[in-house]
Amino acid sequence: MPTPGATDVVNTRDRLLAAAAALLEEADGGDVPTRAICDRAGVRSPTLYHHFGSKEQLLDAVVSHGLREFLASVGDDSSTDDPVAHVREAWDRHVAFGLENPSFYVLVYGRTRPGRPCAVVADLRALMLQALEPVARHGRLRVTPEEAASQIVAAGSGVALTLIAQPPEDRDLSLSAHVRDAILAALTTDPPEGDREPTTATAAVGLAATLTKTPEGFSEAETALLRDWLGRLAGSG
Template identity: 55%
Template sequence: MPKNSARDRLLLAGAQLLEQTEVGDVSTRAICELAGVQAPTLYHHFGSKQRLLDEVVSHGFRDFLATHAAEDASLDPLQAIRDGWDIHVRFGVEHPTFYAYIYARVSTGARCGVVSEVEEMLLKALEPAARQGLLTVTPTVAAAEILAASTGVIMTLITTPETERDPLLSGRVRDAIRAAVTVQHPREDGGRSVTPASAAVALLSVLDDADAVLSDTERALLRDWLGRLLIPKEEVNP
């Protein structure tokens, strides 16, 4: 019998019970009974029931992402951002109990559930766009804004009766957020007009590759200068 068989059974039990519950929570006793183990085994592998369920949700999203993520590595960067949003929203709508569990336990300063996996997916989609000069903010800022907006859309959709949901809500908010973080003025050749902000983001995304040319001090100074180009004028001169 594999050493991790008890851990696997606990994860499967947690996933099954979490999907079945309507309140987004299950008891330690129920998980252990379904997995055929005692409570100390759960604590040995996960430390707490909450960590077990966090892993269930994160593992569920990773599986969902592996199934639904685009396989075309040459996908247009802006389309990749759109797809990243759609995958996140689809996961939340198709697994509402997972989301109920995640956000029923929000506490100050504590990241929860699937957030890290979603951010990693978004950053992976945003970095090529940054290198091509298509972003007006850094990938980290863009990912935070996209995550905040898409999470709000998911919560709105899953708390609205299916018959009353606006089927266009997610697309409208997605396109508004994408427009806010990307260059929006196409050139005649089909490309995008370079702005000071998008040029700064593009250079920042490859700055660490210049370590053979620039010293640590020079790169830090250049990073500071480029960062200033991303600060809105009204914040610089209120």
């Protein structure tokens, strides 16, 4: 049962999120003043800072919430067991989010500062890592899932921003598919055929992906050393 006052706290936070989201849509990529957010939510600026720390952190929360809702709404329609196909779908969902929410997407990347990652990047990397880990376990990833996720998110963001900048009537959606397939061809391998053995690098990536916890009989230090060795083998090509 919520403690007294807990509902008010949740409602205030939700009102701030809703107000910021509505104003972002209305601004169409323009600035959203702190005062306008507070007026729309019916609070004073200290309340905004209490819940989010700054206007920038509030806007980050709006975009992250929007991405999670979007991903939940589109779901996973894959009917294949091919793990690489799931990575393709994750790419497509990323680009689709940018095209369907251009104001949010452009705002986040437009506020990028040196040393300060975009708010949406962590969520997108988590989406990609979730899709890439089965690829690694199947021995079909040439680099670590973390490296692959970083490359895929960077390339996907560039594609999304490029498509957003194009007039809708001239938008060439095949660009996304071409870049996606080129990136995946560089990062993944074909399924093993017959008795063909995986390469040392892909086998190392696959084994590393299974080390989600310390194996029985190993100390934490030994597990860390094993991960280091596997990382070196994975980088051997």
